[in-house]
Amino acid sequence: KAGVTQTPRYLIKTRGQQVTLSCSPISGHRSVSWYQQTPGQGLQFLFEYFSETQRNKGNFPGRFSGRQFSNSRSEMNVSTLELGDSALYLCASSSDSLGGYGYTFGSGTRLTVV
Amino acid sequence: DQQVKQNSPSLSVQEGRISILNCDYTNSMFDYFLWYKKYPAEGPTFLISISSIKDKNEDGRFTVFLNKSAKHLSLHIVPSQPGDSAVYFCAASRRGGSQGNLIFGKGTKLSVKP
Numbered sequence: 001k002a003g004v005t006q007t008p009r010y011l012i013k014t015r016g017q018q019v020t021l022s023c024s025p026i027s028g029h030r031s032v033s034w035y036q037q038t039p040g041q042g043l044q045f046l047f048e049y050f051s052e053t054q055r056n057k058g059n060f061p062g063r064f065s066g067r068q069f070s071n072s073r074s075e076m077n078v079s080t081l082e083l084g085d086s087a088l089y090l091c092a093s094s095s096d097s098l099g100g101y102g103y104t105f106g107s108g109t110r111l112t113v114v
Numbered sequence: 115d116q117q118v119k120q121n122s123p124s125l126s127v128q129e130g131r132i133s134i135l136n137c138d139y140t141n142s143m144f145d146y147f148l149w150y151k152k153y154p155a156e157g158p159t160f161l162i163s164i165s166s167i168k169d170k171n172e173d174g175r176f177t178v179f180l181n182k183s184a185k186h187l188s189l190h191i192v193p194s195q196p197g198d199s200a201v202y203f204c205a206a207s208r209r210g211g212s213q214g215n216l217i218f219g220k221g222t223k224l225s226v227k228p
Contacts, residue, residue, distance in 0.1 A: 004157070033215055042220035043158070043203060056215050090157050092216075096209075103216060105150075105157030 002027065004093050004106035012112045018079040021109045025072050025093030031055075032074040033103065034066060037088040046089075049074055081113045117141045118206050120219035127226050133191040135222050137204030140185065144206040148216065149178060149189050152201045161202075162189070194226045 005024040013019050025032050033056075034046040045058035049068035066076040072093075078085055088110050092103040119138045127133045135149075145166040150158035164171040164178045164187070171178050177190045191198055201223045205216040 035218075043205075043216075043218040045215045045217065048215050058215070092157075104160065107155070107157045110155070 004091055004104055006089075006091050006106035006109050008109060009107065010110045010112075012114060013081050015081055015083060015113055017081050018077060019081060019111060020075055020077045021089055021091075021111070023074045023076075023091030023093075023106060025074070025091075026095075026104055029093035029095045029104075030072055031094040031096060032068055032072065033092045033094070034074070034076050035090040035092065036060075037090060037108070038086075043090065046076065078111075083113050086111060086113045115140075116220075117144075118204055118217050118219040120202075120204055120222050122222050123220070124223045124225070127194045127224065129196055129226055129228050130193045133189075133194045133198065133224055133226065135189040135191075135202050135204075135224065137187050137189075137219055138185060139187075139206050141206070141208070141217075142185065143208045144217075146207045146209050147178070147180060147187050148205045148207075149176075150203045150205060150218075151198075152203060152221070158203055191224075194224075196226050196228050199224055199226045 007022045031050045033048040035043045037043045048056040052068045063079045068074045088108045090108045092105045094102045096102045117140050148163040149161040151161050152158040162173050162176045162178050164180050180187045201221045203221045204219040
């Protein structure tokens with residue numbers, strides 16, 4: 001059974017640009033969550049999608065957005081990149097309809113903003 | 115306001131001895147707790163979890179203890195092995211609620227010395 005796949009693994013962008021990250025969940029999983037990991041803040045929740053609907057949202061500015069497609073694949077977009085957006089972005093999927101456990105994480109996308 | 119706290123950024127233990135990692139939480143609505151292990155440049159890997167209706171859960175060398183009155187949980191690894199060296203994250207959730215997502219602590223880096 002394939003795991004959670006995130007693409008690309010590494011990305012370098014210039015300040016002011018926008019970026020789109022992709023996540024393919026485990027087959028059959030309908031919940032996809034996104035997290036940002038930085039050395040100082042640990043893992044911080046961005047948002048969660050379940051059956052194409054945003055179910056939950058963390059405390060990030062509107063520059064961070066996401067969506068989920070009918071096949072449960074998800075994308076997150078960051079517009080007007082800032083140096084502080086440099087981080088490891090992790091996607092996690094779950095089959096749990098209530099949310100809260102059973103999350104399997106991908107290996108992440110390392111975004112560097114220069 | 116940090117709802118899940120891991121107050122020890124690092125812990126060093128001799129191989130074969132017990133490792134005890136601690137975690138405190140502030141939100142009494144959390145009803146599910148998880149531990150994840152993370153190696154550099156990889157996504158977190160699920161280790162063990164516990165529901166709030168229990169006070170102990172064991173899986174091989176790993177045991178999680180939950181003290182609801184103190185809002186405290188701990189992960190015991192016995193015996194510790196060099197391969198256990200990683201960053202350990204404690205996470206909490208409220209299943210089905212507005213916080214169905216996982217709230218993570220900032221992690222504890224465990225070093226197991228041969």
